[in-house]
Amino acid sequence: MEKGKIIWSRNLLYWAWKIFIPNLILAIYILSIICFREDVSGSSCLLIIIGMLVYFFVRLYFYYYKIGFFLWNNVQNLREVINEFKKGRFTVNETINNSVNISPVLQDLLGIGKQFDLLLSSQDAELKKFHEIYSNIINSMNSSFIVLDREEKIVYANEGFCKKFHVDQERIIGKSLNSVFYFVNTRLKMGISQILQGNSKEDVILKNVHLMSIHRKSIISDIKISYMKVGDDFQIIVIIDDITDRFSKDYHASILSHLSETLGDETGIETTYYNILVGVTSGSGLGFNRAMLFMVEDDSLKGKMAVGPDSFDEAIEIWNSLGSSDSDLLIQYPMEIKRGELLRRVLDYNVKLSEENIFTNAVKNKERCHIKNAWNDPRVDDTIRHFLEVDEFIVMPMVSSGKAIGIIVADNKYNMTSISQQSIELLAIFAYQAAFLVENYLNLISVKREMKRLEERQEAIVESEKMAAVGRIASHIAHEIRNPLVTMGGYAKRILKNIEGDEVDLGKIEKSADIILKESERLEKILSNVMDFTKPAKYIKEFHNINIIIKDTHRLLKNLLLEKNIQVELNLDENLPEVQCDFNQMKQVLLNLFQNAIDATPSGGNITVSTDFDEKNIYIKVADSGTGIQAEDVEVIFEPFFTTKITGVGLGLANVKKIIKDHRGKIWAKNKDEGGAEFSIRLPIPSLENKINEAKEVF
The missing domain is CATH 3.30.450.20 (PAS domain)
Structure with missing residues (x-):
């Protein structure tokens, strides 16, 4: 700025010296001559004045022209600089910069322009740098x-x-x-x-x-x-x-998980086949246009299922609707399988494995086959060409446990996308897993069918046994009640005959009536025993010491034992733990065993009752010195209506076994080496947890 002022002052002095001062001196000199010289004529003065004016104006014109040119040149330069600024260029050509007569304003503008240019150049470099970084980020x-x-x-x-x-x-x-x-x-x-x-x-x-x-x-x-x-x-x-790869893997896992969950549904084998092919054709899965499933049955290869459109328009509609759910891996299968032309053709396919074609060879060789040009490939016969009507397809065997159980055939008929190696590998993995599940499914169905047949046979056997049991029960009951009824009928007839006679013998009538009454009581007892055995028992299970029940039963039969002259020896463990049982029912068990021992033991014999225990159970043994049990009767002694006694229904030991079983115990019988029979009972010792629960119920 200071430099500009100096130049401007210098130019002002220069023009003052060049124009104003010389003209002023000349004017003063001429005027002094005119005024102070009398010998100068008027015409001379006029000529001098005219010459001076001409000189003055000529000189003035020359210098003002120079000044105008200077100003015009600067204005032009200024306009050029402004135009360059408008274009975003803040540097101008060298002729302007090197001009000696350039004005200070113009020099200031050029200086500012250089600064702007440096600033914009720096900013432009930064912008290019950021643009490059931004582009790299976007592209990466x-x-x-x-x-x-x-x-x-x-x-x-x-x-x-x-x-x-x-x-x-x-x-x-x-x-x-x-x-x-x-x-x-x-x-x-x-x-x-x-x-x-x-x-x-x-x-x-x-x-x-x-x-x-x-x-x-x-x-x-x-x-x-x-x-x-x-x-x-x-x-x-x-x-x-x-997300194709990730979603495809997750989708396959979900498909296989779904198939595993549906195993066991015998009616769903068709749905299982369908779901497998959904995983092959779905855009969420492998994305093939079509997939067909053929299974080995006996010595044939039969078509079982097909999934895919029958036309290009249908394919577009399916593709447009894929992925309509926003739920992750939400697999929904149609309630009804689409039965179009493709499925009809597949279901009609049935060839012997002995025939040679690309399908049967894939089964027999257990090898995949990728056909890229079906119309010219010699491995593909005309039947397969017209069956598939496609140039490229993949045949993938389903191998499980080293055996091919079927094949999956897939193609891209409608979008004509080439089958990539990655798709083939994924299909191979999926086919292997699907084969494993299908084989397990079919084995499970076979096992279930066999179990159903066994259940039917078992039901038939049980029904037969029930009928046999009913027959035995009816036979035993008929046998047991026949004698009382015959006796009652005979004495009833005797009473009628006595009444019809001329003389009525009241003594005979009373005796006959007494016999009839006793026989009816006997009949009632038989029927009561049968009813007690068949009706479900209601137990009141509490914690009891079996030793106390044994002693109580012994006291009840003490007079009978004295009458029969039978000695009883009680070898009871004093540390015997309590068990959870019904006191009266367990007393009934011991009463039956005591009674049978008394009936089997001759006078002067003895009966031994002992108790013992281990960590889990207590044991009760009732042994006698009688005749023992026949070898052939040991296995059937607890059967209902089995008895060796002349009188009795044969429900005593059967009822004993039923009570012990209801107490989660076991009873068995054997003959002692020294003679006599021994009945053993095992009852579980309740755990601490059961005792605590029992105590809570009490309080």
């Missing part, structure tokens, strides 16, 4: 994304998106999504519409959306749709996250 993102305008035209697509769907970035800019996708998923359309119409204030999240590019590249993706403001307008950002 795993997710693919595109930017759309209000008209749903593509404004930008990152490198990941272009690589994912095999499209050229420059060619799709300004075009609609139809230029990228083979069909635009309905859910994606609805999500974009929500953003455009302002119906969603938050981002729209879409899960498990099926997308297919114009090059038939198919993926399962999670999509996030949002918007950003650009001035007064806004743009839509669609971020696409490819």
Whole structure:
């Protein structure tokens, strides 16, 4: 700035010296001559004045021309600088910068321009650096994304998106999504519409959306749709996250888990086959267009199930509806399997394994077969060609336990996508797991059928035994009640005969009536025993010491023992723990065993009753010195209505066994080496937990 002032002052002095001072001196000199010289004529003065004026104006014109040129030149330079500034260029050509007569203002502008240029150059470098970093970040993102305008035209697509769907970035800019996708998923359309119409204030999240590019590249993706403001307008950002591999594995795991859960449902074998093929054809799974299942039965290969569209329009409809659920791995199967032309043809397929074709060879060799050109491949016969009507397909054997139980045939008839090696490997893994589950399923069904047949046989046997038991019961009851009835009938007739006679013998009538009464009481007792044995018992289980019950029973029979002259020896363990039992029912058991021992022991004999225990059970033994049990009767002695006595129904020991069994115990009998019989009882000792629960119930 100081330099400019100095130059301006110097120029001012220069022009003052060049124009004003010389002209002023000349004017004073001429005027002095005119005024002080009398000899100067008027015409001379006039000529001098005219000459002076001419000189003055000529000189003035020359210098003012120079000044005007200087000013005009500076104005032109100034305009050039301003125009360059408007264009964003803050440096000018060297001729202006090196001009000697450049004005200070112009020099200041040029100085400022240089500073601006340096600043913008620095900022431009920074912007380029940040732009490069931003571009690298966008291009290195795993997710693919595109930017759309209000008209749903593509404004930008990152490198990941272009690589994912095999499209050229420059060619799709300004075009609609139809230029990228083979069909635009309905859910994606609805999500974009929500953003455009302002119906969603938050981002729209879409899960498990099926997308297919114009090059038939198919993926399962999670999509996030949002918007950003650009001035007064806004743009839509669609971020696409490819989850095909992860979702496919999870989906297969869910399919197999679902199949495992449905094992055992005999009516669901068709549904099981269907669910397997869903995993092969679903966009969430391997994504094949069609899949067919053939199973080995005896010596034949039979078609069992098929899943896939019958036409291209149906395929588009299916693809457009895939991934309609936002629930992770929510597997839903149709209530009714679609029975179209494909399924009909598969179900009609039935060939002998001895025949040679690509299907039977895959079973016999247990090897996969990938056909890429069916119309020219010699391994494919005309029957298979016309059956599949497709150029490329894969035949995958289902092998379990080293045996091929069937095959899965899959193809991409409608989108004509080539079958990748990755898809083949995934199908192989899935087929192996599915084969294992199907074999287990079929084995389980076979076992269940066999068990059902066994149950039917068992029921028949049980029913037969029941009828036999009813027959035995009826026979025993008939036998037991026949004698009392015959006796009662005979004495009743005697009473009638006595009454019809001329003389009535009251003594005979009274004697006959007494016999009839006793026989009826006997009959009632027989029927009571039968009823007691057949009706369910109600037990009052409390903690009791068996030794006390034994002593109480012994006291009850003391007089009978003295009468029979039978000695009883009680070897009871004083430390015997308590057991949970019904006091009266257990007393009934011991009373029966005592009574049988008394009946079997001759006069002068002895009966021994002992108790013992271990960690889990207590033991009761009742032994006598009688005749013992016949060897053939040991196994049937506890059967209902079995008896060796002349009188008796034969329900005593059967009832004893029933009571012991209801107490979770066991009873058995054997003959002693020294003679006589021995009956043993085992009863469980209750745990501490049971005792605590019993105490809680009491209080």
